[in-house]
Amino acid sequence: MRVRRNFSLSTKALLRHRVRTALAISGTGLGVAALIVMVAIGEGAERELMTEVEAMGSNLLLVRAERAEPLIGRSSSAGLVNTLKPADVEAILEDCPAVERAAASFDRNLQVKYGILTTRTSVRATASQYELIRNFPTRRGRYFTPEEDQSGQRLAVLGSRVAASLFQGVDPVGQRIRIERVPFEVIGVLESKGASLNAGSDEDNQILVPLRTGLRRVFNVDHVTLIYVQVRAGEDMEAAATQVATLLRERHGLDRSEPDDFGIDNQLLVLQAERDAAASFQRLITALAAVALLVGGVGILSIMMLSIRERRNEIGLRIAVGAKRRDIRTQFVVEALFLGGAGGLTGLLVGTATAAAIRRATEWQTAVSGDAIALALGAALAVSLIFGVLPAQRAAALDPIESLRAE
Amino acid sequence: MIELTGVSKTYEKGSTVVRALDDVSLRIDRGSFVAIVGPSGSGKSTMMNIVGLLDRPDAGRYDLDGSDVGALSSDELAEARNERIGFVFQSFHLLANTTALENVELPLVYSNRPDISGLGLSALERVGLEDRAQHTPGELSGGQQQRVAIARALVNDPDLILADEPTGNLDGASGLEILGIFQELNRLGKTIVLITHDVEVAAMADRRVNIVDGRVVSDEITRGD
Numbered sequence: 001m002r003v004r005r006n007f008s009l010s011t012k013a014l015l016r017h018r019v020r021t022a023l024a025i026s027g028t029g030l031g032v033a034a035l036i037v038m039v040a041i042g043e044g045a046e047r048e049l050m051t052e053v054e055a056m057g058s059n060l061l062l063v064r065a066e067r068a069e070p071l072i073g074r075s076s077s078a079g080l081v082n083t084l085k086p087a088d089v090e091a092i093l094e095d096c097p098a099v100e101r102a103a104a105s106f107d108r109n110l111q112v113k114y115g116i117l118t119t120r121t122s123v124r125a126t127a128s129q130y131e132l133i134r135n136f137p138t139r140r141g142r143y144f145t146p147e148e149d150q151s152g153q154r155l156a157v158l159g160s161r162v163a164a165s166l167f168q169g170v171d172p173v174g175q176r177i178r179i180e181r182v183p184f185e186v187i188g189v190l191e192s193k194g195a196s197l198n199a200g201s202d203e204d205n206q207i208l209v210p211l212r213t214g215l216r217r218v219f220n221v222d223h224v225t226l227i228y229v230q231v232r233a234g235e236d237m238e239a240a241a242t243q244v245a246t247l248l249r250e251r252h253g254l255d256r257s258e259p260d261d262f263g264i265d266n267q268l269l270v271l272q273a274e275r276d277a278a279a280s281f282q283r284l285i286t287a288l289a290a291v292a293l294l295v296g297g298v299g300i301l302s303i304m305m306l307s308i309r310e311r312r313n314e315i316g317l318r319i320a321v322g323a324k325r326r327d328i329r330t331q332f333v334v335e336a337l338f339l340g341g342a343g344g345l346t347g348l349l350v351g352t353a354t355a356a357a358i359r360r361a362t363e364w365q366t367a368v369s370g371d372a373i374a375l376a377l378g379a380a381l382a383v384s385l386i387f388g389v390l391p392a393q394r395a396a397a398l399d400p401i402e403s404l405r406a407e
Numbered sequence: 408m409i410e411l412t413g414v415s416k417t418y419e420k421g422s423t424v425v426r427a428l429d430d431v432s433l434r435i436d437r438g439s440f441v442a443i444v445g446p447s448g449s450g451k452s453t454m455m456n457i458v459g460l461l462d463r464p465d466a467g468r469y470d471l472d473g474s475d476v477g478a479l480s481s482d483e484l485a486e487a488r489n490e491r492i493g494f495v496f497q498s499f500h501l502l503a504n505t506t507a508l509e510n511v512e513l514p515l516v517y518s519n520r521p522d523i524s525g526l527g528l529s530a531l532e533r534v535g536l537e538d539r540a541q542h543t544p545g546e547l548s549g550g551q552q553q554r555v556a557i558a559r560a561l562v563n564d565p566d567l568i569l570a571d572e573p574t575g576n577l578d579g580a581s582g583l584e585i586l587g588i589f590q591e592l593n594r595l596g597k598t599i600v601l602i603t604h605d606v607e608v609a610a611m612a613d614r615r616v617n618i619v620d621g622r623v624v625s626d627e628i629t630r631g632d
Contacts, residue, residue: 016504317500320461321559322489322517324482400461404500 014335017307024303025343027296028383032347032376033354034289038282039372040355044365045278049271059100060133061241062265063227063248082223083261086211088251089127089227095247098240100232103129104211104224112207113178114166121162122206123179125214125224133230136203141173141188149210154217156184160192161204177207182217184209237266278364293379297387300339304332304391308398315395316403329396336388337381344380348373409435409458409567409598414467416453416621427453428464429621435600437566440593442601442609445618452571454618455602459492459569460484472566489517493560497572499552501544501559507531508540511558518563530558534588550581557588567598574608586611 014021065084089104107124128143130136144155156177163172172186193203215221231240241264252261308315315328323331355366416428427450435441445451456462457469460476469476471487479487488494501510512527531537534554544552553573560568570589574582590611593599601612609615610629617625 012505012509313500314502317502318513318517319485320459320488320494321514322485322563324485324517327485327517401456404496 027299028343029346031293033351035376036351038285040366043367059231061229064263096243098235101230103127105226138188157188157208159204297383301387312403312406316400319400325396332392340384344377410470414464440599442612450621495570497575530562
């Protein structure tokens with residue numbers, strides 16, 4: 001009963017001094033908004049990382065064919081890059097204990113026909129392991145088996161977008177398509193990945209064919225451009241990369257002075273770097289939020305001090321009509337908490353809106369979680385409590401006789 | 408019933424010691440209407456602060472309704488002020504931008520009474536201002552503001568009303584009106600202690616106590632019952 005009466009008193013007192021109240025609220029509001037934005041960016045980055053890791057397949061190393069540059073002025077991507085062979089994959093599987101699975105890949109944009117419809121799409125020759133390594137299952141039908149790969153059958157698994165554009169409602173499984181005039185039987189359609197791993201490559205817009213068939217019948221090459229290597233769970237990615245690199249250098253007969261004729265990308269490290277960038281930005285905003293909250297707290301402190309000075313008469317009167325010291329203290333602590341709480345809510349609105357604006361304006365996926373909201377409101381209330389206690393103590397210690405006499 | 412026995416109070420002002428009350432003994436019976444009169448600086452305000460439990464004497468004893476208030480804790484004094492004493496001040500001390508009713512209800516905020524509904528409005532009725540309940544002090548005349556303050560003093564139905572120069576900020580007519588209310592309250596059984604420097608105001612009371620330099624110099628019945 002008393003608490004409720006006290007609370008309504010406090011809110012009324014704050015409403016009587018609107019400008020001052022608004023000032024005190026805006027300080028903590030800014031701090032809370034910064035806090036919300038910070039956590040939103042951090043959580044967004046974390047979620048994005050998890051989605052990317054999931055989309056890519058976990059523990060993945062990418063081994064790229066990369067010809068050592070024998071001639072000055074010729075870029076490594078120009079000309080024929082034929083250093084990686086299918087046999088390298090078997091060797092990696094056999095000799096690198098840290099490696100769980102590996103799949104070679106060769107891809108090129110080619111013309112694909114179904115009936116009278118024609119499209120250009122990326123055709124990728126790869127092994128059936130691709131499904132597990134890339135975590136990329138079929139939505140309909142199936143992948144080709146290792147045996148079908150070995151026996152060179154002409155089978156194709158379509159990306160969801162290719163399937164949609166070529167077949168337009170017809171079930172593609174069991175249909176026949178032609179890749180550069182070579183007939184293939186469609187045996188499966190992939191799940192849609194949506195987000196692309198690297199800018200420019202759309203993984204839903206590709207056709208998978210068995211490695212041997214693809215290399216011999218479509219591309220007519222004996223090398224591959226890429227080897228996907230999945231490292232065993234619990235193994236160190238760096239150590240696995242070293243094993244693969246050592247093996248490949250040996251197999252390719254490179255001596256010490258020669259550079260690698262391949263490159264190994266540790267995708268997790270790339271993502272890690274992205275996350276580190278987000279984290280350092282987050283630290284900056286955390287510092288900003290802390291400063292803003294501190295400023296907000298000092299704002300509450302000074303505005304409370306000012307308010308108590310102006311309201312000495314009122315405090316004296318309250319004591320005369322029966323307020324105990326703790327009633328006065330409670331009243332002003334509640335006022336401080338009210339300022340902090342209002343600042344917290346304001347900051348929550350501003351912060352959420354800012355996070356949404358950042359999401360629209362940048363590539364960052366921001367996410368405002370319940371934890372973030374609790375943290376921000378808690379911080380605002382804690383700050384206002386810390387900075388409200390001192391003025392409240394001072395108000396409670398006022399001498400009623402002098403306070404009543406004050407002009 | 409108020410009983411002061413040998414009460415003294417001194418203040419230090421810089422290097423000089425001010426003896427605000429000097430060995431004052433005074434007895435005020437329940438239901439009486441007493442004016443405490445003296446020039447400014449005579450110690451009458453100190454007397455009111457001690458009688459009103461806002462201050463403690465340095466020496467002597469103060470019994471309120473038969474018990475020594477010197478033994479009470481600060482919280483107990485607050486409760487006693489809330490339940491047993493109503494204050495009326497010269498400058499009204501109403502909260503600005505707060506309605507008359509809310510001002511009157513202020514002591515109830517600190518009251519332990521379980522049911523307080525309607526008390527504020529009925530106190531306003533007693534001073535004839537129930538139709539001004541939602542007005543703020545700025546919208547009321549000086550006399551009306553002081554009546555709101557009296558209603559505030561009455562809201563917890565205390566036995567004792569302490570009024571410190573209640574007519575000091577009012578014109579003659581309003582002052583008379585306020586004094587009339589005190590007389591009426593006294594007739595209904597309230598003990599009224601009126602502190603004033605104005606002899607005419609003091610004449611409204613039944614008894615006049617003169618204080619000079621912290622001492623009671625005269626104590627006379629001015630009006631027989």
